[in-house]
Amino acid sequence: MPYEKLPAAVRAWVERVLGSTVISATTQQGGFSPGVAARLVTATGRRAFVKAVGTSLNPKTPELFRREITAMQSMGPLPVVPVLYDVYDDNDWVGMLYEDIDGQLPVHPWVQPEADRVLEAVAELTDALDPSPWPDAPVVAVRSREFLSRWENVLADQLDVPDWMAGRVEELAALARTGLRAQAEGKALAHYDLRADNIILTDDRVVFIDWAHPGLAARWTDTVILHADMRESVRLPALPDDKAITGFIAAIAGGQWWGSAQPAPPGLPTIRAWQRQSALTHLDWVRERLS
Known part of the structure; x- marks a missing residue:
């Protein structure tokens, strides 16, 4: 408009x-x-x-x-x-x-120098927002509970899963519950929608925009979300070997996997293919962290 x-x-x-x-x-x-x-x-x-x-x-x-x-x-x-x-x-x-910011979106798929800049800026953002300056912000674990609990739906609907997951869906459901509990206990304010098109790069700044979905969450939440967006295109620092982080990744994978099996909503014919690819990215990450 x-x-x-x-x-x-x-x-x-x-x-x-x-x-x-x-x-x-x-x-x-x-x-x-x-x-x-x-x-x-x-x-x-x-x-x-x-x-x-x-x-x-x-x-x-x-x-x-x-x-x-x-x-x-x-x-x-x-x-x-x-x-x-x-x-x-x-x-x-x-x-x-x-303010009008004279910059551009990061290249996508990500390139290493920009990914490094953005991850450094996310660490700065996390330090500034933990604890949250908005203590009454929506709680991610409450707002996203249904999405982050979708492995239960996968079991109930008897959906097919990748071969390596045969007999392990309940294990991932339990992992997802661990991630959800960690989110419920988090006191940091997360952007919760960080991806390349919500970031502006200038010569000397990284600026995170479009704060439509902020919420109280674990302090590593935005870093995990960004890693998922970056992991297939650049080298990333290892995240802590924390079961809660693995559980959060598993929870996102479950939400996307179940969603990809649903009929496409009106006007969004490509969303299910995108959800399936996102689920596979997160599942590959879970498999890597469990090995």
């Missing part, structure tokens, strides 16, 4: 905060959320990035934006997150006005 289609009240808020008339708005394509995502330039040369959505576009997305707003306000200024200038919420439209 182009910036010019925003309600007049939202555009007036943008110009009031920036202190000048917007003369250029470049829409940023991609992502999953409807609404406006645009890089702005004002008559005085000031730059900013705006994202905004209304309930008429999607009734659920405004709540995700509100969750991001709370997370950003709780974190305060950190070099690895964008600066939030101001927020807008009229109970219909929700908007965020951020």
